[in-house]
Amino acid sequence: MECLFGFVGDGFALVVADTCANQSIVVQKTTEDKITCLDSHKLLGCIGESGDRVQFSNFIQKNMNLYHFRNGIPLSTSAAASFTRCELATALRKAPYQVNMMMAGYDKRTGPCLFYLDYIATLQKLNKGAQGFGAYFILSLFDKYYQKNMNVEEALQLVDKCIWEIGTRMVASPANYVIKIVDRNGARLLARRGRNMSPNLPYAKIS
């Protein structure tokens, strides 16, 4: 039951993913990083079939690198998203990659942006989006609490609300999450969260 979501704030974009690697009923690892830094200013969160997830995100990362190497400048986020979509679309009718993604990036001219990428290569630019079973809970929370141009503190509060909701209402919800941010200064790890560790919530905790 993987979760991946993200949204755009004031001069930054946030991507949150769970960090549990499961194989049927066994939790193999709780520190699996599902958000790859494609380059200095891009993040690709990827969930789905574990082999495809690792292979495909590395493949895209290396291609970003290759473009930069050949041309001297990095790809813009929308170009990177478009390239990724084309790779997925080409493979779709041969050997599809079963991965759902959220790509976030910061471009100097256009600022932060977020893209939703389906496993069947549907691409859409969004301000807020979610993938996986968690989306059924998160999208409603976004509709209620997301505002444009939130700062990082407000954004983290929204993330905490989402994590708490998934932890309370979703069966077999993941225990841990990683939050990565991309802004003017680059793409980096912002915080980690555990399902029962979400701070400063006005809800009663029942342990």
Added chain:
Amino acid sequence: MSITSYNGSALIAMVGKDCFAIASDRRLGVNFQTIACDFQRIFKIHDHLYIGLSGLATDVQTMHQRLNFRHKLYQLREERNMRPETFASLVSAMLYEKRFGPYFCEPIIAGLNDDGTPFICTTDLIGAKQLAKDFVVSGTASESLYGACESMYKPDLGPDELFEVISQALLASVDRDCISGWGGIVHVVTPNQVITKTLKGRMD
């Protein structure tokens, strides 16, 4: 759910007096979950030729990229834009190429000929072309759209009246289909200008 109703869509094109209008809804969904309310289904090929693509969103985007590519090559070779009939034949041929593994999209082509007369046509997902003199519809809401267009359409409407008729037909029909809607966008194209307007309907 069937593959063509996975994302949800609604499209109309109508003929007026020396003009045409093409309209679509804006919802992008995954089964019953709404992902976005600003999905682009109508694409400009050149100033007097628009194509609307309904059906599976990934194939909408792939078809748009391929058609754009083919038209740009045509422009480089022929040093002019494609005529609407030619473009319709191109779309039909490209779809039939994939006869036994098709693109799950049903295009609507709308354009103005060189003499200013409007041209509309639609094809099914494997390229069976169907010309029309009045209106063509496509998408998950197509049954409602046929009814609404048939009752509201009149021949030889000017651009403003055509905009009214196509907008009302679209909004009325998508309200009866749960997987299309969330607003609309209309392009009214005359020989000299394009007027694009977004519609606010029931956002559900």
